[in-house]
Amino acid sequence: MVLPGGASWSAAVTRPVADLRDDAFARLFDEFSAPIYNYVLRMVADADRAADITQDTFIKAYRKLDTVTDAAATRSWLYRIATNTAIDDMRRRRMTTTMPDDAPAFANRADPRPGPEAEVLSRTLDERVQRALMTLRPNHRQCLLLSDLEDMSAHQIGEVMELSYAAVRTLLCRARGEMRRALAAEGFAR
């Protein structure tokens, strides 16, 4: 548009960048709070615990914000914090229930009694898949969720779990085999 009277639009406003920086953590929370919550929820199958772990994840992320040097790895970094926080939580709970360290994997099976998660994961299909997930070893469950729920590549999963590319592929294959049996036990036929 040509404006009369010699008017024109010109870039004449100086923009400070400080305010852009201030939004960084807020954006981090905005982008990732829901995905992280869902990932953790599928890890622990308990809505209250998932909320606590997500909360702790973001508080830790805030504290460690200045340790992030590779901008492209922000997502993996955040999932790594969430994964480690969830593992810590599971370990604490296992200790408080005096479960031996060498307990078989199914010791982590979800509590069959109705609990808060029963409300949250109320749909039958969801319940069956979640039950199957909870029979997996924690590292298998993490690996599978990062791959199939979060759609991460083997490289990205490796960044989150601090494993080599080859180790992730092997772990993921084992997790799929374990999940195959678990789903079959839940009546998923093939």
Add this chain to the structure above:
Amino acid sequence: MSMDRGRHEAYEELISASLHGDLSDQERHSLDAHLDGCERCRETLAVFSDQRRIVAGLRHLAPPRDLEARVRTGVQVTSAAQPWWRRPPAVFAGIGGGLAVVAGALLALAILNGPTEDSPLGQPTMTPAATAPAPSATVPAPTLAPIGTPAASPAPTASLAPAPTATPVERSPEPDAYLAVTGPLDNQLLTVQPGPTGEGVTEADAPSGPPIAAEISPDGQWVAYLSEKGLSGFNEVRALRVAETPEATDGTEPVRSHVAVGETLILGEGVAGSPFVEHLFWSPDSRYLAFTLIDIEGGGTDVWIFQPADGSVSQLTDVGNAYAGSWAVGGAGSSLLWVSTAGETPQSHLLMFHDDAGEIRPGDPADSPFASASNVFQPLLSPNGTLVIYWTGRMDRSGDEWVFTEGGAPWLAMNVNDGGAGYEFESSREVFTDVTVGQSAFTSAAISWGLDSDAFAVWDAEWTGIPQAPSGEYPDPRRVYLGRATDARHVTRTHALDAGDVPTDATVVDVKVAGTGRHLAITVRYPVPGDLSTPEADLLLVTRNTGTVADEVSVLSLAGPGWYGPALYARDPPSD
């Protein structure tokens, strides 16, 4: 046998890796060759594929609403040791870059996968009423029931069909016109500068203060504006005729007026007030202008009507707590206007105007409304009439006017003809989706729809609750927020325009959203020394960018200081 199992296991790993493309060319060829002759591994591939689909299809659940508040509290506790504002800037820039990369990746995924069930359930869309969160018990979803039988019910109009998606329209990001006040304080000229057509229309009798709100009539004949009246604390409403009567089109008779082009009518004056007062509403057919005045003698707020055809100004209400809202498209020969009454529970009434009706006499809008809605205040319809932003909450008097004092918040809903004579606001959802509206919430805010009927701007948001961001002020009355109806988040703190868009010493006076949906024409006022200085304002054209890409800001450059703005975007004429 064991060797055979080992061979299959090796291929199972390749099958697993193939599900997200983690295979080299050599591995791919090897696997393909094996699958051709191995039924067992083909079965494994099918099982793993199913499994991936099942896990990916797990429901996404919304995090608890208080999660953000909990994180904020935790952050505030930890930040005592290392304040947020002392962190190295480079780190934040890095994080931001990462977010841009991730956001780009997520967007690419969303585009590739299309709308799937993976969408977080906590982000309901506008369409399915069942998934949209119902307003809380103290903020009931409004239902508009017709009251009485109107003499001539308007037929349900096609333009009111719910269509919350934006209509792609090629529009210029730049305003069609703008107001300019120039010259020395004792001899100021107000000019409405049109866009490409050249000469502006100048008003010799300029107002005694700068224009702070303005709207052009849909037929382009009039510009109504609200201007400050010197330093009196009063505002004045004026209408300046800027164009000749257009040709009749489609059998629609244009509004004819005896007022000459360039002539100004003073429509009234009132006490300056909140953004709820600083609205001017043209009817879609340009027959009426509705506005609110605060009585300078303490009589409260009432709605007035200007009719360009005869240049008349009429008082519509005399209740002392009435505010003008949007016009709705009426049937042939009639117009519909929302008028709200403030109070503990605000009410809104849809009033019908017949073109052949006699003189308008002041009255109570609740006496004979076409429809009414409880706990709804100042409905602002999108230009195409399919969406509405309205306020809910408890209101109390504040000086000469009314503001929200408890649970006040704007809501966005679909404006749906219920198939009968009434309308319903469906799938209501808070405009600010990341704030917790408690007893203390919004007092008021200014809101403006974009011409695409999707984008909208919120500014001058007065928030009395606890800050809703880990750092800084949010909602921030100094920031402009650009939201979208089609974005389930509507407005969050990340929807704020960059803080640097508005110069630090300036305040936002008016915001218009272009039909592009991502350009805004913002009038910003600068402080001037002393009472006798001429007021100064710039008109900024902001191109909104997201992520870490900074917004682009241009300023209207004219010779010499002056007051430039508000901007004007012409609406499309109503369609049948």
